[in-house]
Amino acid sequence: MIDADTVERYGLPGHLRSVPDEIDAHDLHVTGTLPPELNGRYIRNGPNAVPGMTSAHAQVGPGMLHGVRLRQGRAEWYRNRWVRTGAFEGRPFAGPDGRLDLTATSANTHVVHHAGRILALVEIGLPHQVTLDLGTVGPCDFGGRLATAMTAHPKLDPATGDLHFFGYGMRPPFLTYHRLDSAGRLVHSREVAVPAGTMMHDFAITEHHVVWLDLPVTFQRHLVGRAMPYMWDDAYGARLGVMRHDRPGAPVQWFEIDPCFVFHVGNAYEEDGRIVLDAVRYTKAEFTSMWSLLSEMVVPPGRTTVGRARLHRWTLDSGTAGAAEQPLDDRVVEFPTLDEERVGRPARYLYTVTGTEPLSRDECAIVKYDTFTGTTTAHGLGPDTMIGEAVFVPAPGRRNEDDGWLMTIATTRDGTASRLLVLDAADVRPVAAVDLPRGVPSGFHGSWIPDD
Secondary structure (H helix, E strand, O other), rough: OOHHHHHHOOOHHHHHHHOOOEEEEEOOEEEEOOOOOEEEEEEEEEOOOOOOOOOOOOOOOOOEEEEEEEEEEEEEEEEEEOOOOOHOOOHHHHHHOOOOOOOOOOOOOOOOOOOOOOEEOOOOOOOEEEEEOOEEEOOOOOOOOOOOOOOOOOOOOOOOOOOEEEEEEOOOEEEEEEEEEEOOOOEEEHHHHHOOOHHHOOOOOOOEEEEEEOEEEOHHHHOOOOOOOOEEEOOOOEEEEEEEEOOOOEEEEEEEEEOEEEEEEEEEEEEEEEHHHHHHHHEEEHHHHHHHHHHHHOOOOOOOOOOEEEEEEEEEOOOOEEEEEEEOOOOOEEEEEOOOHHHHOOOEEEEEEEEOOOOOOOOEEEEEEEEOOEEEEEEEEOOOOOOOOEEEEEEEOOOOOOOOOEEEEEEEEEOOOOOEEEEEEEOOOOEEEEEOOOOOOOOOOOEEEEOO
């Protein structure tokens, strides 16, 4: 939640500044040629202060959805809407008795669609259903069955249509696994035993397993009301857990790993009886620097850059209980994405972005990894343009895994202008850009929602 007072106090760049209102614009200007097959909506979520609210934390604030409607080679409209949750209305997240109101959160992190619902997500509260025009329907607990928060990073099994997700908490149960069937019914929930409340932002699935990230960023009660109540805890350790998701009550096999933190997973899959996990890894120093920046929007003394995370791979062998770790690239990246039809299966291509640190001066680029050959392809946008997560959209009737397009919002560093970029995923080459009617603040995650 970033407003003018925060900008003045912390010197925030323009691309992080909240917009003050909701607008609509029609018949947007397009440079290049929009593929006529792209019929649907690109929607992206992120925190945006309500005028009059103040916060120094870049991750906190009511969610705002920015949407662009594409149809038959035209960009029909842009609109932005706040997600009208309890946080938007100013309701407290915790009551005097310490009980949490899971509807009084911000729903500011992601937006996904499943079984006819579009859900705005934040990991500490209930999902909020929204319409195709970005209006808020209200909190969704799946018929009263969901009693925990819902991660902002659920995983859709492309074979079954089931949506796997979890909720973590500051008090027991610390971790709960859930599954929606392809019709959107909550059909399974179970507690997963972990020693304490950790900030588990993401996880992974394979064809038969869930992969848990039990890492050393833990809930700190003394920070409640003063700062984001999570911090690095050397005493906690770090481990990955593997659990069958097709066998109710299956035990978790834990694998000890070197201490690190993961905000975002690329993918996981099964190979010759082992589990392979690709994710963006932070060391302790990288995480604590990034967390200080996100909490206070200042670079720690003596550091010119922060949070320089890199793509890593862990290979987990259930027979030996061993975990092998290897870096996949020296490049600093974040926000890994892939073809969602390859989630939980071997995927040849991963897409990431560089230069996403809020105060970074690195060139922003979209980077495509060929995990089979180890090669990369990149499209740079220069140091004065900030870009967000690149969402893969498959082409109809495609023959190759990378037949399709990448979509992302690019915003000038001063925050004065934005475009929706459409790139050919095969060679990461721009094919079209849609001029948006305002500068769109840098945000978090988004989705392409096709008309069908």
